[in-house]
Amino acid sequence: MDIFLQLVTTGILVGSVYGLVALGWVVIYKCSGVLNLAMGELTLIGGYVCLSLYSGFCLPLLSQTGFCYSGFVKWMGPGAALGLGVMGSLVVGFLLGLLTERLFLRKMIGEPILAVIMVTVGLSFFLKGIVFLVWDTDLRVFTPPVFPSTDLRIGGHLVDGVVRGGIGINQVYMWAFFASMLLMLAFILFFKYTRWGLAMQACADDEMAALSLGVSAKFVYALAWGIAFMSAGVGGTVLGNINGLNQSVSYLGLLVLPAVVFGGLNSVPGAIVGGITIGLIQNLAGGYLDQFFPGGIKEVAPFVFMVLFLLFKPYGLWGWERIERV
Amino acid sequence: MESYEADQKWWRTRFIKGKMLLMIVLLVAFPFLVDKQWLSVAYTINYYILAALGVQLLIGYCGQVTLGHAAFVAVGGYCSCLMVMFLPWPEVLRHAGLAYPISMICAGLLAGVWSVLFGLPSARVKGFYLILTTMAAQWITVDLIIQQYVSQVGGRLQSFSIPTEALKVGPWLLKEPSEIGTWTLESDAKIYYLSVVVVAICLLATGNLLRSKFGRAWVAIRDNDIAAETMGVNIVWYKLIAFFVAGFFGGIAGAFHISTLSFVSPENYPWTYSLIWVGVILIGGVGSIQGLVFGSIFVVGVFKLLELGAGLVNIHLVEYYPQLEWLTMKVDILKDVTFGLAIILFLMYEPNGLSYRYWQLKNYFNLWPFSYQAK
Secondary structure, eight states, rough: HHHHHHHHHHOOOOHHHHHHHHHHHHHHHHHEEEEEOOOHHHHHHHHHHHHHHHHOOSTTTTTTOOOOEEEEGGSSSSHHHHHHHHHHHHHHHHHHHHHHIIIGGGTTTTOOOOHHHHHHHHHHHHHHHHHHHSHHHHHHHHSOOOOOOOEEEEEEOOOOEEEEEEEEOOOHHHHHHHHEEEHHHHHHHHHHHHHHHHHHHHHOOOOHHHTTTTOOHHHHHHHHHHHHHHHHHHHHHHHHHHOBBBBBBHHHHHHHHHHHHHHTOOOHHHHHHHHHHHHHHHHHHHHHGGSSSOOOOOHHHHHHHHHHHHHHHHTTTOOOOOOOOO | OOSSSHHHHHOHHHHHHOOOOOOOOHHHHHHHOOOHHHHHHHHHHHHHHHHHHHHHIIIIITOOOOSOOOHHHHHHHHHHHHHHSOOOOOOHHHHHHHHHHHHHHHHHHHHHHHHHHGGGGGGTTOOOHHHHHHHHHIIIIIIIIIIGGGGGGGOOOOOEEEEEEGGGEEESSSOOEEEETTTEEHHHHHHHHHHHHHHHHHHHHHHHTTTTTHHHHHHHHHOOOHHHHHTTTOOHHHHHHHHHHHHHHHHHHHHHHGGGOOOOGGGOHHHHHHHHHHHHHHHHTTTTTHHHHHHHHHHHHHHHHHHHHHHHHHHTTTTTTTGGGGHHHHHHHHHHHHHHHHHHHHHOOOOTTTHHHHHHHHHHHHHTTSSSOOO
């Protein structure tokens, strides 16, 4: 029973990060109808930008001339430096989102769906290449480590002054959970109480009506991409804290797709629930089924679940059903 | 045109037949005209053509978007590799050199069946959800089944190295140079000829399939599947047939590909290649066979040019600008960046692909000095 509770806890904590990234995806789909397959690379960019702000950065071409920047962590402690790094990556992500939408996606408005999806695929190749040109393909970790590596223990008993037994929660996961919840709350408040958020909701609900009332569609699309970059960036930062940043973080970004399929492509709470469910499924499958498969089933389990789920309920839990006419 | 048959003929005039003859002569004489490195470019182009053929069938002609084709190519490659290495062939077949061609066909059939298995969701979902199920097919096949089960066959660790005597087509060993009269034919040239023959047969077969009942049904499904169903086309059946044929050609592509490799491992078939082949048909033009050829030539050509450029930079510029050395070390990453940018730019500015420009050029010469065809 202990193992089950441990897996469930870790699953929920990690799933909140997937939920955050899925939120960004759903915002893009709701507001502009673009099915974005580049989510993995958006998480990469956010993570690497935060890493550079945190521990310093040298421009590759000018490294001979010594144009290096020493990083926030040299001036303040790790916690504050990470906080500032996350703020910085939010700003950079937002600007990159505006730029991406203006350069690449403005022209694709109204094109058939395959073309738009393939533009995002091309974008994913492009962004991945840029990330690996600027920062190498080696594993990069946040040095000095931000979070202590000892686990928090819940529900255990004291032995020799140290709590043993119970459920161990990795501190990184706990802070990841808090960060995701905070950011999700911020986005939900943004959508509900600000004018821009209301404009986005209007555009997502019925674009023609919103346009006729004076909402600027280009503005809404740009905001949607900015929000997606921001949420994916925070997701990348926390995922990078767990295991280090390299190409595998972009695979974790692709897990957002089963999450949104489960929750419904059109639904923001569905995305969050879907993310948590995918985190749960991944951890439970990893814990219980790993012994049957020689190399581990953790990566593939969400996709198997997604295929099975698609056969029974194609539109997800809260998705809108498409009624097609000839 | 007087009859339907005469209308559907591919090569209707003597001029076109003459052009075809010229193309055959050029293809046969190609290895003797160029440097050795371009032969590997040529058979890579043919490999991409074969692999993207299945994708073009599914996306361009049947309207089912698939992003997992590398899985079926991998199935074909592994099936052929295992058959050639482990199956106890009778000596007659081995001496006659029929083991590899037979294994190619069996690989195609197995990949076709596997593709139908993952095409079953198409009866229930379409559009974006089908993209997701085919992506899942890619990961389940390559990362789970091949990486963990099939690679371990025979106790090896992760990759199969193919013995050179195993790849024999007719009397010619593919991996070693052989003598014909007084000429020596290099192994690259033999692989190139094999690729040309296989591509020719597959493209002719596909062309025939497309001007038959199947092709018409597929185009109907692509354009409006609900209307097609009301007209009596059994869309589930034809969709599954499309997946089977696409998987079949993918399997043949995989089986051909192993003759160009020295060892077969699951890293040859990552998801990146599925995306590259979809990119190939988008650059070349969706929905036409010439689009395949143009797209493959463009993509492989661009990759090769990048390599050559990096080599030139390495030789000439590194003494003057030592900072640029990082460019040559990261050629693979530059290929990714260029490919991504190429897809984006083509989709933004040239959505009909290269075959549309070719069609415009051909029409210009066909209609000259007129500028349009009067009714």
